[in-house]
Amino acid sequence: xxxxxxxxxxxxxxxxxxxxxxxxxxxxxxxxxxxxxxxxxxxxxxxxxxxxxxxxxxxxxxxxxxxxxxxxxxxxxxxxxxxxxxxxxxxxxxxxxxxxxxxxxxxxxxxxxxxxxxxxxxxxxxxxxxxxxxxxxxxxxxxxxxxxxxxxxxxxxxxxxxxxxxxxxxxxxxxxxxxxxxxxxxxxxxxxxxxxxxxxxxxxxxxxxxxxxxxxxxxxxxxxxxxxxxxxxxxxxxxxxxxxxxxxxxxxxxxxxxxxxxxxxxxxxxxxxxxxxxxxxxxxxxxxxxxxxxxxxxxxxxxxxxxxxxxxxxxxxxxxxxxxxxxxxxxxxxxxxxxxxxxxxxxxxxxxxxxxxxxxxxxxxxxxxxxxxxxxxxxxxxxxxxxxxxxxxxxxxxxxxx
Amino acid sequence: xxxxxxxxxxxxxxxxxxxxxxxxxxxxxxxxxxxxxxxxxxxxxxxxxxxxxxxxxxxxxxxxxxxxxxxxxxxxxxxxxxxxxxxxxxxxxxxxxxxxxxxxxxxxxxxxxxxxxxxxxxxxxxxxxxxxxxxxxxxxxxxxxxxxxxxxxxxxxxxxxxxxxxxxxxxxxxxxxxxxxxxxxxxxxxxxxxxxxxxxxxxxxxxxxxxxxxxxxxxxxxxxxxxxxxxxxxxxxxxxxxxxxxxxxxxxxxxxxxxxxxxxxx
Numbered sequence: 001x002x003x004x005x006x007x008x009x010x011x012x013x014x015x016x017x018x019x020x021x022x023x024x025x026x027x028x029x030x031x032x033x034x035x036x037x038x039x040x041x042x043x044x045x046x047x048x049x050x051x052x053x054x055x056x057x058x059x060x061x062x063x064x065x066x067x068x069x070x071x072x073x074x075x076x077x078x079x080x081x082x083x084x085x086x087x088x089x090x091x092x093x094x095x096x097x098x099x100x101x102x103x104x105x106x107x108x109x110x111x112x113x114x115x116x117x118x119x120x121x122x123x124x125x126x127x128x129x130x131x132x133x134x135x136x137x138x139x140x141x142x143x144x145x146x147x148x149x150x151x152x153x154x155x156x157x158x159x160x161x162x163x164x165x166x167x168x169x170x171x172x173x174x175x176x177x178x179x180x181x182x183x184x185x186x187x188x189x190x191x192x193x194x195x196x197x198x199x200x201x202x203x204x205x206x207x208x209x210x211x212x213x214x215x216x217x218x219x220x221x222x223x224x225x226x227x228x229x230x231x232x233x234x235x236x237x238x239x240x241x242x243x244x245x246x247x248x249x250x251x252x253x254x255x256x257x258x259x260x261x262x263x264x265x266x267x268x269x270x271x272x273x274x275x276x277x278x279x280x281x282x283x284x285x286x287x288x289x290x291x292x293x294x295x296x297x298x299x300x301x302x303x304x305x306x307x308x309x310x311x312x313x314x315x316x317x318x319x320x321x322x323x324x325x326x327x328x329x330x331x332x333x334x335x336x337x338x339x340x341x342x343x344x345x346x347x348x349x350x351x352x353x354x355x356x357x358x359x360x361x362x363x364x365x366x367x368x369x370x371x372x373x374x375x376x377x378x379x380x381x382x383x384x385x386x387x388x389x390x391x392x393x394x395x396x397x398x399x400x401x402x
Numbered sequence: 403x404x405x406x407x408x409x410x411x412x413x414x415x416x417x418x419x420x421x422x423x424x425x426x427x428x429x430x431x432x433x434x435x436x437x438x439x440x441x442x443x444x445x446x447x448x449x450x451x452x453x454x455x456x457x458x459x460x461x462x463x464x465x466x467x468x469x470x471x472x473x474x475x476x477x478x479x480x481x482x483x484x485x486x487x488x489x490x491x492x493x494x495x496x497x498x499x500x501x502x503x504x505x506x507x508x509x510x511x512x513x514x515x516x517x518x519x520x521x522x523x524x525x526x527x528x529x530x531x532x533x534x535x536x537x538x539x540x541x542x543x544x545x546x547x548x549x550x551x552x553x554x555x556x557x558x559x560x561x562x563x564x565x566x567x568x569x570x571x572x573x574x575x576x577x578x579x580x581x582x583x584x585x586x587x588x589x590x591x592x593x594x595x596x597x598x599x600x601x602x603x604x605x606x607x608x609x610x611x612x613x614x615x616x617x618x619x620x621x622x623x624x625x626x627x628x629x630x631x632x633x634x635x636x637x638x639x640x641x642x643x644x645x646x647x648x649x650x651x652x653x654x655x656x657x658x659x660x661x662x663x664x665x666x667x668x
Contacts, residue, residue: 005534012534012535013532013534013535014503014530014531014532014535015530015532016459016460016529016530016532016553016555016577017532017552017553017554017555017558017566017577018460018555018556018557018577018580018581020532020534020557020558020562021557021558021559021562022557159463159466160456160457160466160470165457166457168459169457169458169459172459173459173460173462173581173582176459176460176580176581176582177580177581177582178580179557179580180557180580273508275504275507275508276503276504276507276530277457277504278457278459279530284504286504286508288508289478289479289505289508289509290455290504290505290506290507290508290509291455291456291473291504291505292456292457292504
């Protein structure tokens with residue numbers, strides 16, 4: 001980082017004055033916690049005993065045979081609660097306790113981060129309120145119930161577009177009101193500094209483990225590392241330890257939705273421009289007047305108008321190649337992995353696989369590491385609906401016959 | 403008159419500035435101009451004109467609704483500057499543009515400052531621009547002699563007040579409570595102490611905003627500040643009378659605010 005809180009020209013702290021003291025408090029808490037051996041031990045303990053780390057690095061033999069390269073899956077889907085999200089939720093909840101906050105709040109889109117925060121709050125006996133767009137509450141009833149059973153209060157947000165960005169606005173409004181008693185557990189490497197650094201600190205264990213594991217299995221570094229990019233936490237988590245290894249190609253896959261030309265997507269690096277949104281300067285999907293655009297993705301975890309500032313930096317520096325996958329291909333990837341390996345990948349993670357499937361010739365005989373950031377049970381209703389709706393049905397039946 | 407002279411005159415006459423806020427383009431541009439003219443005619447000292455944004459994270463429900471209506475009416479920055487230009491034909495009352503960074507940034511901050519200055523805007527207030535990020539923006543506004551209004555919150559410590567004061571021109575906006583904009587039944591008593599302390603720390607005029615919802619609150623803090631910003635309370639009343647400025651519910655409320663701000667000291 002250059003100027004404090006910045007990755008090149010991206011990042012910063014664009015929040016109302018009322019929140020600034022809380023950001024300093026958080027920065028301070030992170031700095032002392034990182035140096036505190038007892039905090040690190042506690043974190044290690046929970047990551048190992050509660051989350052189930054290290055997660056396996058699985059060689060997907062059947063899929064590899066079909067694809068023509070060696071595909072390794074970092075199995076974050078096997079984390080407790082079903083995705084890497086628990087790492088950040090638990091880490092920040094532990095920090096909240098260190099800062100003597102009695103209450104945590106969070107935003108959630110599909111509910112994965114909400115469930116992770118509700119879980120951590122229940123474990124550490126913190127009060128918990130989860131803000132969720134009213135439309136998302138309708139679409140994700142099971143996750144709403146999970147959060148409520150865990151003891152969290154789920155607050156539907158009926159304002160704006162009634163989705164993730166509005167849930168973040170509402171969480172920020174709660175935070176600005178209750179900032180002395182409450183910690184806001186932001187769910188990704190986004191928002192004002194120190195959030196992007198804080199979240200990276202908790203999720204980069206993914207890449208550190210994967211690096212050791214691939215070395216043990218292959219005796220060398222992978223040729224490419226690939227991950228989906230919503231806010232970008234799972235991607236930063238696996239990329240970070242590889243950033244300095246220039247021979248390792250890094251690929252981030254955004255939500256292509258129904259195609260870039262359709263306007264119904266969340267591919268910030270395709271049509272977005274630099275803006276200042278929800279606390280940070282980064283690429284944003286916006287109209288010419290700086291109003292934030294509605295986004296769309298079949299994967300709720302990728303359906304967001306902006307992206308972590310470090311990704312914008314890695315995009316402009318060229319270190320990471322950012323691309324996208326469209327819904328149809330994503331469904332195919334979901335079905336492919338389920339059929340070939342008996343693993344249901346989250347639709348988010350399926351974006352990374354979809355890109356590999358489409359461009360498999362570029363990876364011939366290479367070793368490719370894919371971050372399987374979450375499990376796909378949650379997406380079954382969406383996938384089944386798509387299968388019965390369109391042509392994918394035919395392909396699916398064909399593959400059943402085989 | 404510039405902001406400095408306005409506050410000097412008010413101080414001399416032992417009066418407080420009444421600073422109404424509305425969102426530009428809510429519900430449409432003609433109505434906004436009509437309301438601005440009304441404010442100027444009926445005794446507002448300074449007018450805060452909000453620039454609509456799709457994601458106003460520091461605003462409560464009333465101003466959120468105002469911004470949604472303004473966006474639906476298609477109001478953009480050039481439209482807003484045109485409103486100010488037309489307003490300037492009838493009135494020299496200072497106008498402060500208040501908004502979130504992204505629309506300013508998308509327009510180009512320098513271009514915004516240049517054109518705002520040209521159309522008769524007196525100052526700018528960026529909600530999500532703390533001192534940590536302020537420098538390049540502040541420097542340009544200063545170069546063009548556009549007032550740069552800064553915010554102080556109840557959680558701002560002394561060291562930060564000193565930092566913020568360096569960038570302040572026109573006045574300092576004191577946010578009464580932690581939270582979002584919106585009417586409140588009452589404000590905590592410690593707002594008084596904070597105002598006393600803040601005015602002790604700075605030469606700049608200090609105005610009180612957030613939760614100033616009725617004359618009684620102005621009465622209560624009259625001695626401790628140089629002015630009052632009233633937003634949500636006015637907009638809610640405008641909504642109730644379908645933006646008819648002649649309707650009793652709105653007009654009489656504004657006149658009450660005016661009376662209490664401009665009376666001799668209590």
